[in-house]
Amino acid sequence: MKIEIAEHKKLAHSMELDVRWGDMDAMGHVNNAVYFRYMESVRVEWMRAVGCEPSPKGQGPVIVNAFCNFYRQLEYPARLLLKLYVSDPARTTFETWTTIERLDQPGVLAAAGGATVIWVDFPAQKAVPLPDWMRALVL
Template sequence: MTAKKLVHATRMAIRWGDMDAMGHVNNTVYFRYLEQARIEWFTEIGCDPDPNGEGPVIINARCTFIKQLKYPGEIEVLTYVGGPGRSSFEMYHEIRRTDMQEVLSAEGGAKVVWVNFPSEKSVPLPEEIRALLPDV
């Protein structure tokens, strides 16, 4: 079992425009929800990308769709992080309806790699980021 640590929670309204012709939230919008939660956490910890320095880049993203989301409603996205590698760590997310007994609607995540943007190469995770991650 991978060690995970809850680091962020955010709530978002399901918008009318999030739905598609099938009458439910389009699958691509789930990735936007995950992105918003990820960026909020990065901002919260003072990790805004610097094109002339270093910062996080995701190298993959995944989502398992469990239950359809429909407008109107509200979701909560819980963000967890896994243990550190040399230059990377995993992020995990849960999307839950908050207005319907907190139904789990999706699970997803992304692998984050710390990159030197000018050289376009991975670099070791900074100690301040490593300190936020669970021990492996």
Template sequence: MKMEDRPLVHVARMPIRWGDMDMMGHVNNAMYFTYLETARIDWFTSLGCGPNPAGEGPVLINASCTFIKQLEYPGNIEIRTFIGNFGRTSFETFHQICRVDQPDVICAEGAAKVVWVDFVAGKSTPLTDELKARFAAPLPA
């Protein structure tokens, strides 16, 4: 399934900072993971589901990124988050990173599997139907 065929659930924008670049003059590959993490936390927080060490919250069990086109300072990026399949305690997320001034040019694609965790018990916990509905709610057109 193509990423665009999945529900778009969140869009985050942020600047490319001078310090994000490496000596080769482009954004360091590790920064792409930071951009994706920042977008995911923004999404979770906007849904009232941010990490809560005294309760429940999201934990990544894997993450990937495919680098398609270099990003360079200055500029702003947009990270689009799409929802994937749900399991009993986990769900898939997919991401696109584009420059705001070139929204049709995908610079990177990422993915992460998120497990819902009871932090006090120290183990995964089933996703409720209410949580699944909250995560799967597409952005208004």
């Protein structure tokens, strides 16, 4: 299945990742929960690449919801291409979107999902406005 990412979503980061033997379940394909780990991996790698290193004594991102649509089964062995898109900065949140495809099947999505990120003051345990530097990255 081919899916186009809407124009308002901005490609922020991509990475390659290997399916590990332990990612599979008893049915012989990647367990659905592992797809969320894959999406987390590309999201965290992007945040680290842009200098977002949250501290429990400061501010940073928290995921408030996540979803994934599964189109094709993934199995070991496989090398994956994950692409992270960002969009829709609001006062305290922005959206992330991830596509997952096998490198040997370019353009054919195995899964696509996303997550809403909220910016939080960790000591106060409350949402705060997105910092200007993060807003600029998401616009």
